[in-house]
Amino acid sequence: MKKHLNTVYVTTPGAYLSLEGEAILVKTDGEVKGRLPMHMLESIVCFGHVGISPPLMFAACERGICIAWFTERGRFQARVGGPVSGNILLRKAQYRSSEEPSCKAQIARSFVIGKIANCRSILQRNVRDHPEKAGSDAKEAVDALSGSLRCASECLDVDTLRGIEGMAANYYYGVFDGMIHVDEDSLRFRNRSRRPPLDRVNALLSFIYTMLVHDCVSALEGVGLDPQAGYLHADRPGRPSLALDLMEEFRSFIADRLVLSLINRRQVTPSGFTVTETGAVLMDDDTRKTVLVGYQERKNEELRHPFLEEQVTVGMLPHLQARLLARHLRGDLDAYPPFFVK
Amino acid sequence: MTRLYSDDELLALSLLQHIMFCERQCSLNSNEQLWFDNKLTVSGSQLHRRVHGDAPRREKRGDVIVVRELLLCSHSLGVTGKADVVEFHRVSINGISMEGCDGLWQPFPVEYKHGKPKVDDCDRVQLCAQAICLEEMLGAEVPEGAIFYGRIQKREAVVFDPVMRRTTCDSASKLHALVEGGRNPPAVFRDGCTHCAMKDACMPEVTGLREKASGYIVRALSGNDADG
Numbered sequence: 001m002k003k004h005l006n007t008v009y010v011t012t013p014g015a016y017l018s019l020e021g022e023a024i025l026v027k028t029d030g031e032v033k034g035r036l037p038m039h040m041l042e043s044i045v046c047f048g049h050v051g052i053s054p055p056l057m058f059a060a061c062e063r064g065i066c067i068a069w070f071t072e073r074g075r076f077q078a079r080v081g082g083p084v085s086g087n088i089l090l091r092k093a094q095y096r097s098s099e100e101p102s103c104k105a106q107i108a109r110s111f112v113i114g115k116i117a118n119c120r121s122i123l124q125r126n127v128r129d130h131p132e133k134a135g136s137d138a139k140e141a142v143d144a145l146s147g148s149l150r151c152a153s154e155c156l157d158v159d160t161l162r163g164i165e166g167m168a169a170n171y172y173y174g175v176f177d178g179m180i181h182v183d184e185d186s187l188r189f190r191n192r193s194r195r196p197p198l199d200r201v202n203a204l205l206s207f208i209y210t211m212l213v214h215d216c217v218s219a220l221e222g223v224g225l226d227p228q229a230g231y232l233h234a235d236r237p238g239r240p241s242l243a244l245d246l247m248e249e250f251r252s253f254i255a256d257r258l259v260l261s262l263i264n265r266r267q268v269t270p271s272g273f274t275v276t277e278t279g280a281v282l283m284d285d286d287t288r289k290t291v292l293v294g295y296q297e298r299k300n301e302e303l304r305h306p307f308l309e310e311q312v313t314v315g316m317l318p319h320l321q322a323r324l325l326a327r328h329l330r331g332d333l334d335a336y337p338p339f340f341v342k
Numbered sequence: 343m344t345r346l347y348s349d350d351e352l353l354a355l356s357l358l359q360h361i362m363f364c365e366r367q368c369s370l371n372s373n374e375q376l377w378f379d380n381k382l383t384v385s386g387s388q389l390h391r392r393v394h395g396d397a398p399r400r401e402k403r404g405d406v407i408v409v410r411e412l413l414l415c416s417h418s419l420g421v422t423g424k425a426d427v428v429e430f431h432r433v434s435i436n437g438i439s440m441e442g443c444d445g446l447w448q449p450f451p452v453e454y455k456h457g458k459p460k461v462d463d464c465d466r467v468q469l470c471a472q473a474i475c476l477e478e479m480l481g482a483e484v485p486e487g488a489i490f491y492g493r494i495q496k497r498e499a500v501v502f503d504p505v506m507r508r509t510t511c512d513s514a515s516k517l518h519a520l521v522e523g524g525r526n527p528p529a530v531f532r533d534g535c536t537h538c539a540m541k542d543a544c545m546p547e548v549t550g551l552r553e554k555a556s557g558y559i560v561r562a563l564s565g566n567d568a569d570g
Contacts, residue, residue, distance in 0.1 A: 087374055089374070089524050224374075306558075308545070308547075308548060323543065326374075330526055331525065332526060332528070332529070332549040333554070334555050334556050336555065337554075337555040338559070
């Protein structure tokens with residue numbers, strides 16, 4: 001199985017990356033800060049004002065290394081890649097199935113089932129590992145999610161599936177705070193707030209979700225799927241609906257668990273954030289770095305893929321699932337098999 | 343010849359080798375535009391780089407003119423591609439004239455392969471297709487060619503007899519049918535899959551069993567329910 005490679009996160013303002021043989025030369029203020037061999041890389045992610053020379057862009061595209069720019073706060077700005085990958089037959093199959101109600105619902109259902117099952121697994125695990133802390137509401141939420149799963153597995157209507165998914169998210173986020181084990185009022189989670197995040201936990205969740213969406217977009221583009229034509233998420237210009245669909249089954253397993261462990265291991269602290277006048281919460285540079293290191297480490301963890309029955313890394317999951325979706329759309333698999341946390 | 347293909351319909355000559363080896367691999371290459379490198383394909387392209395390297399495009403060695411990287415096409419087979427090397431051997435009859443050289447010359451395609459001679463005809467068919475291209479483009483007779491195998495560092499002679507030509511035409515027809523159909527043949531897991539660079543994209547173990555994905559979902563849900 002393809003190896004999961006590293007992502008370089010460049011967070012230093014004013015950094016300039018250029019090509020030197022088979023390596024990336026990193027400079028700030030004209031001073032050489034280091035060299036990175038390119039063969040170990042899967043993508044280069046830049047935050048804020050970071051420059052990259054055209055020859056390095058070409059060399060990266062040729063090797064399938066994706067380059068993306070985000071603002072310091074993690075808003076996506078630009079991506080550089082080679083020619084459109086994949087093929088028109090796959091994209092046409094994708095568009096057809098996204099227009100055809102029963103195909104659309106069948107695929108949307110897989111995403112919903114994957115999401116709910118994995119949220120439930122995270123909760124179950126917490127109940128198992130911390131039986132004294134997990135209250136009866138956590139157990140109730142697990143049962144409620146089992147109910148949602150049963151409903152979803154029998155549902156072939158996208159609107160109803162969205163409703164089931166929304167209810168399940170309420171059950172899950174309703175007991176999410178119970179998985180935070182530090183006694184710090186400013187690190188409590190009350191409810192999900194996104195635009196803007198109104199507490200520190202939401203700031204962490206939003207930032208990692210953004211990184212995860214980016215990885216899902218790359219994964220889909222890598223297999224030649226259009227990240228904008230989704231099944232569960234409705235079409236909206238500019239919205240990467242399919243990437244959001246694909247991300248659903250990974251949210252709790254990759255992002256939420258990382259946020260919880262960063263907080264519970266006290267790797268992030270309340271002082272690492274800025275609360276602005278409107279109540280919006282921003283991460284400070286050091287916190288952002290800690291989160292990015294944590295995210296890369298999470299991606300390097302290994303597990304056994306339940307469907308492929310192969311040892312893979314967490315970072316490979318979006319690529320593998322994108323490939324499985326492509327295989328389903330091209331008629332090689334009778335359904336889209338979501339990733340289930342064991 | 344049943345028909346002539348238009349320029350628009352020409353397919354990569356190298357796909358003939360893939361369709362001989364595995365129809366699904368060929369379909370993933372052509373219909374899905376998928377290509378992955380592994381150790382074997384990388385050493386293959388390194389060998390090709392060594393063959394071509396800085397060598398002149400054309401050189402004369404006594405009674406042989408060596409031309410590298412010749413672009414080819416055949417409208418009867420409907421393929422286009424590149425020959426690694428075409429030698430032009432001096433002959434007294436059935437040859438063509440070459441610019442800047444006196445006498446008659448007969449084309450002799452040579453293909454470079456990294457591995458060792460294969461049991462099946464896939465390499466020979468690729469070479470035969472090159473011969474058919476040369477015949478069509480130059481109006482020459484191309485009765486023979488050779489495949490150089492890197493592993494044994496030896497040439498294997500190939501005679502383009504009627505049987506070989508028939509096989510080549512049949513594979514070209516099959517290739518065109520595959521591309522026109524636009525569908526992938528189902529995967530069949532076999533020994534060759536282990537070393538195939540396309541294995542990760544093909545997923546022969548899971549795509550070969552067509553009912554597995556829905557069954558997997560049902561099993562995962564019922565299993566989770568039990569301990570939930």
